[in-house]
Amino acid sequence: MIQIGIIGGAGYTAGELIRLLLQHSKASINFVYSTSNAGNKISHIHQDLIGSTNLKFINTINPNVDVLFLCLGHGNSRKFLKTYIFSEDTKIIDLGNDFRLTKDNHFHKKQFIYGLPELHKEAIQKATHIANPGCFATAIQLAILPLAKSNLLKEDIHVNAVTGATGAGTSLSKTTHFTWRDNNFSYYKPFTHQHLGEINQTLNSCQEQFNSEVIFMPNRGDFSRGIFATAYTKFEGTIEEANALFTTFYKKAAFTFISEENIHLKQVVNTNKCLIHLHKHQNKLLITSTIDNLLKGASGQAIQNMNLMLGLQENEGLQLKANYF
Numbered sequence: 001m002i003q004i005g006i007i008g009g010a011g012y013t014a015g016e017l018i019r020l021l022l023q024h025s026k027a028s029i030n031f032v033y034s035t036s037n038a039g040n041k042i043s044h045i046h047q048d049l050i051g052s053t054n055l056k057f058i059n060t061i062n063p064n065v066d067v068l069f070l071c072l073g074h075g076n077s078r079k080f081l082k083t084y085i086f087s088e089d090t091k092i093i094d095l096g097n098d099f100r101l102t103k104d105n106h107f108h109k110k111q112f113i114y115g116l117p118e119l120h121k122e123a124i125q126k127a128t129h130i131a132n133p134g135c136f137a138t139a140i141q142l143a144i145l146p147l148a149k150s151n152l153l154k155e156d157i158h159v160n161a162v163t164g165a166t167g168a169g170t171s172l173s174k175t176t177h178f179t180w181r182d183n184n185f186s187y188y189k190p191f192t193h194q195h196l197g198e199i200n201q202t203l204n205s206c207q208e209q210f211n212s213e214v215i216f217m218p219n220r221g222d223f224s225r226g227i228f229a230t231a232y233t234k235f236e237g238t239i240e241e242a243n244a245l246f247t248t249f250y251k252k253a254a255f256t257f258i259s260e261e262n263i264h265l266k267q268v269v270n271t272n273k274c275l276i277h278l279h280k281h282q283n284k285l286l287i288t289s290t291i292d293n294l295l296k297g298a299s300g301q302a303i304q305n306m307n308l309m310l311g312l313q314e315n316e317g318l319q320l321k322a323n324y325f
Helices: 012-021 077-083 117-126 135-149 196-206 239-249 299-309
Strands: 002-007 027-033 067-070 091-094 129-131 157-163 214-220 227-234 256-259 274-281 284-291
Touching (some): 002 012, 012 027, 012 299, 067 299, 091 299, 117 135, 117 299, 135 214, 135 227, 135 239, 135 274, 135 284, 196 214, 239 256, 239 274
Parallel strands (some): 002 027, 067 091, 091 129, 157 214, 256 274
Antiparallel strands (some): 157 227, 227 284, 274 284
């Protein structure tokens, strides 16, 4: 069994990792590290795991695990790896943003590969260190990658995307309280969201002459989990040509699918899927993309990357059913 270590075990992404790994036929959780919860049962914090595990949080590490997942929040992974040294054979997957940009992706002579499987599958299969993409970045990149790879991005791309409350993490703030979030809707970080850096980096790597702008408006929705994104840009081809382009591009993708019908959030919540739908209006192509922010946008994609790194079936441990009803 593959021995797994999880750092920062009390958050949403760690909880989802534990839930998925407990059902993974090739993996065994060696330890879950949390200084604030050391000694407590994991099921006391992640209460959906009552009856599923008797594991406890610990405040020590095993430096020889096969795979290490970092769930520390943005900016903390590099600090942690400076303090704790792991085996040269340990593969590391960071769910934070410390190593996603090319200028930041080297650490102690190790390179972190940007882990978007639909684009970098072969590099991921050879990698020892992975920078897991951000949740908004995943949904948006999957919506526009086929256009960029075919050099078809001719003008600005306008993106409007809504995320659930879990996108803000477990720490309380004014905008995560139920009384504020319930029956409410708002935008935040207009035009400046931190995921734009990795989105633009990917687009420039796919379409060398890309010099337009991704105009991104992120929104908070009054639901727990999921991302629903719409993007539109100029496209001179027909809707049939657009569907053929996207279908061909994702033909071998394990979790990204093109839908002929309008899509909605419940189709992907609790799965590692990304669904995409296309609509043409005059000279504009509208691309709708939806994912579960905690799974395809975080923990599910991290396990997908682990499977690729270890030569396992890409969908191992990720054959999940949507919470449709």
